[in-house]
Amino acid sequence: MRGYDHNEIEKKWQDFWAKSEIFRTDDDPTKKKCYVLDMFPYPSGNGLHVGHPEGYTATDIIARKRRMEGWNVLHPMGWDAFGLPAENFAIKSGVHPKDSTWKNIDNFRRQLQSLGFSYDWSREVNTADPSYYRWTQWLFLFLYKKGLAYKAKAPVNWCDSCQTVLANEQVVDGACERCKHPVIQKELSQWFFRVTDYADRLLEGAEKLDWPHKIKAMQKNWIGRSEGTEISFRGVMTPVSDVATERSVSIKEYDLAVFTTRPDTLFGVTYVVLAPEHPLVEQIVASDRRDEVLAYVRATRGKSELQRTGLEQEKTGVPLGASVVHPLTGASIPVWIADYALATYGTGAVMGVPAHDDRDFAFAKKYALPITTVIEPVTGEPQKDPEHRRSIVALVEDPTNGKILSIDWGSAMGGHLFVGGGREENEDAETCARREVREETGYVDLELVGTSETIHHHYFAHSKNVGRAIDAVGLHFRLKSDRREAVAHEADEQGKFTVEWLTPNEAGAKVGDALHAYVFRKFILGTAYTDDGILTGSSEFNGLTSEDAKRKITDALAAKNAGGSRVQYHLRDWLISRQRYWGAPIPIIYCDACGEVPVPETDLPVLLPYDVDFRPTGESPLARSPEFHEVKCPHCGAAARRESDTMDTFVDSSWYFLRYTSPGNEERPFDSHAVNYWCPVDLYVGGAEHAVLHLLYARFFTKVLHEHGLIPFDEPFTSLKNPGLIMGEDGQKMSKSRGNVINPDDVVAEYGADTLRMYEMFMGDFEDAKPWDTKSIVGIRRFLDRMWTVTHDTVHARRASTTSPDMQRALHRTIKKVSADIEACKFNTAISAMMILLNDWTASGGGDTQFAETFVLLLSPFAPHLCEELWELLGHKKSTLASSWPTHDESLLKEENAQIIIQVNGKVRERIDVPVGASEDEVKAKAFATEKIAALLEGKTIVKSIFVPDKLLNVVIE
């Protein structure tokens, strides 16, 4: 084999880098800084996955290039070392989480070093080390003192298998993110961080970030801001006599508040529904309904989130036998409980408007609750200065087969429609509809079964070139017999249309007109009208648009002290308590006399004891360790008890990027000067799976610390990139169960680290998902082998001593391209450009040590080991990192000749070479003289020609 020995070379340079501490970074305010950060890994027992080196190589390339450009670069690595997997493994195997984690970390560090990443290992952080979690606890206390950490009893997500509470963000499809066990609701006293206080700031701050659209959209979705109205429905509790005293209990009034984004539909409320957990349920339920209602509440509690809220789930509910008063009409509104009302969103109560909400509609249908239309639909696009008309749409259904009468007008006249037409003066809708059906289809024996509200339809009549606003009415007929009269349609419609009977499916697919489709949905599909429209049946608000009515009804409610505007968020406060062992203890002490007492800062860290029975029982393992939880109250000295829960690991990772700036600091979580110099992070690279967890929490921490003056910036990560997922060779996600997992160690052993790094960068666009293909790796290895060979031949004077001007131009073109591509994270095309350069260099005979030197530097961020070796071969004593990044000479890129594409009628017919800057006439003269173009133009007239200097001439003929 002519290639190089990667084992020998890579080991040699890794040792050199370690010994010379070349990746070590010091704070240097005189130099411009660049903070390039990878999301730190959870050190799992499986070791590094091929997905890890993808992001790590990208940041390494950028960090190396930046160093060569003279920046002071912070490029650290550490371990997100607390967490459930280590504890679960311990329960299974008996190996202590600390022992397994420390061992895994050693393995990860070895693997990362074997790939030649330029991390400053002197700054390594480990969230499970007391020197780190001491400051996690300090930050907890900081939040506590600022009123941002609080303990509350709340319905929480509970995983029975992991025996712990989960954050909302850790519940996926109603199941535990980790073990996929269904999550149930439990009432527990838990610690929370007040993230919701920062909802608007988190929303606004996201706008300006240089982050993927998708991540920003996901955060926006997750925060879920919606503006609406809170409305009070007042009620009176049923007076119940106390059984013991037989005395009547006093009558109490109550407010039942609902949240809605559609106050314009308020007059359509026909019931109100509470979540089963709503505190009013027990107080207002009628005595004769009590047993049934409480049984329903109990049944709901036992269900998992998925069973309750799964989309396919049929809505269920029971009436409470209580009623409330409509705030504007004074009508009596029945109150129900139903599991489709969520206790955790809004007020936990919803007003039921079946005519204008799909869920309410389904519920009302099932329990035969009244459906009152208060919004008249608006279809089509509003027109300027429209003609006003009145019309009907008649839907005739054949009850024997369910088919619907339609007319095919042909594609030029609007395609398939139902029967429709304009109303004459003084003609009522039904008379008009019967007339139109008779005239257009001949059917006369019809029974009217339904009439719609007025539909405000707007459209533009292309044939007559006017906008129209039509008040239409939909009528639903049933065909009683197929008795027909002669079709007597108007003369100008004659012969253009075909009468057809369509099945509902066909009709749904074929009838596209907005008005006709609406009538079809209303009568045949029976769905609610959920869009905005014009108010009807709403007393003084009739005729208003939804938009105006929302405002005016909210004002009217406020005037009556029965409601007002309110902003609601999907985001909840962050539940950080975990009833598990392997995490940072929450630094709080409970004293019978003093209550909740924060651990004094001087007593930090609250050490996690090593010798603990960590089997899960639903109670924190630390609660079973008397040495841990039995303490003296820091206030009064009385016997007290430590909080035995630990913190969610996302607390650990919410501030680690700050710790890297001063990892050894024993006075503070981070040194202000160091943080001010290095932060915010300039480039952050990591998986999109952290879009709403880690990334949102880290932003929250940053905003808190900024607000209280600890840091000068309010966003932690200026720019973010997500590496695309590397799929298995079968195109499926890599997983042990599929058996398609690739181990990076194997690839390094066979092909070398440089090859793995470059292969992962070459596979495709950095941010796209792409499948692994072991066969393709050799292409990269061949490239590196050829680089090795040609450089050796050049050094050993087996090649020419100079390269041609063309090669010089190619080199500079490549420098420009590779530099730009690295900045844009387009590593695949950067590598392709270097492959082309190497192909050209080899083909042109190689040679020229200066050319070789520049090429080696250009390649060095991608394949650092090989390039250090070649750099040494070229006679250099210092690392490539001590050299400057190559710059291109723009003047060398100027070409003397340009190739012009000659098109005839847009088709490429010829290419000609002309001097750069040649005029249109010169190009034409030369082009028309070519045999091919001359032949094509023979006897034709040139209509026009388009000329793009130095690029293209397009001649349009005939």
Next chain:
RNA sequence: GCGGGCGUGGUGGAAUUGGCAUACACGUCAGCCUUAGAAGCUGAUUCCCGCAAGGGAUUGGAGGUUCAAAUCCUCCCGCCCGCACCA
């Protein structure tokens, strides 16, 4: 349902502003080298017709804008990711 994205040769993928579609790599085929194999080197390789010169078609599908569309617009089909009874 809502949000984000994607669809290009046998395969992974390229194509800056609308201006040569298929760069680069894998694979395949042929040749060189070799006792032979491996490796390496050289060349060919979108598809169809054609001995060839050459011609035609082509970026999921159908329309549209334009001198010119993978790229912009409309509709449709398919795939991936995230959220989802959020009132």
